[in-house]
Amino acid sequence: xxxxxxxxxxxxxxxxxxxxxxxxxxxxxxxxxxxxxxxxxxxxxxxxxxxxxxxxxxxxxxxxxxxxxxxxxxxxxxxxxxxxxxxxxxxxxxxxxxxxxxxxxxx
Numbered sequence: 001x002x003x004x005x006x007x008x009x010x011x012x013x014x015x016x017x018x019x020x021x022x023x024x025x026x027x028x029x030x031x032x033x034x035x036x037x038x039x040x041x042x043x044x045x046x047x048x049x050x051x052x053x054x055x056x057x058x059x060x061x062x063x064x065x066x067x068x069x070x071x072x073x074x075x076x077x078x079x080x081x082x083x084x085x086x087x088x089x090x091x092x093x094x095x096x097x098x099x100x101x102x103x104x105x106x107x
Contacts, residue, residue, distance in 0.1 A: 009038070 010020040012035065024031075041048050066074075092098045 004026065006024055006026060008020050008022055008024060010018050012018055018033075018035070043049075089098070
């Protein structure tokens with residue numbers, strides 16, 4: 001049996017129901033919950049106030065955060081692009097068009 005686990009945040013209502021912030025990426029079946037209260041963040045903290053203003057501004061502009069799938073797709077695309085660049089450099093090196101010094105990272 002695999003010991004897969006996920007940490008997810010949620011809100012416990014006064015009637016005892018639990019609302020999770022995100023959908024769980026686990027297969028259907030029985031699960032075990034360990035509920036731990038999170039401390040309230042101080043509302044007068046300058047960092048917290050700045051974050052609240054940022055989030056409110058984003059919401060007012062209709063900005064929605066990227067999904068995990070969108071982020072993963074972008075990371076995969078960047079990885080593919082880097083891989084293509086490396087292959088192009090290797091082809092040029094094999095053809096003798098460029099030297100190793102031409103592709104060395106700058107200090």
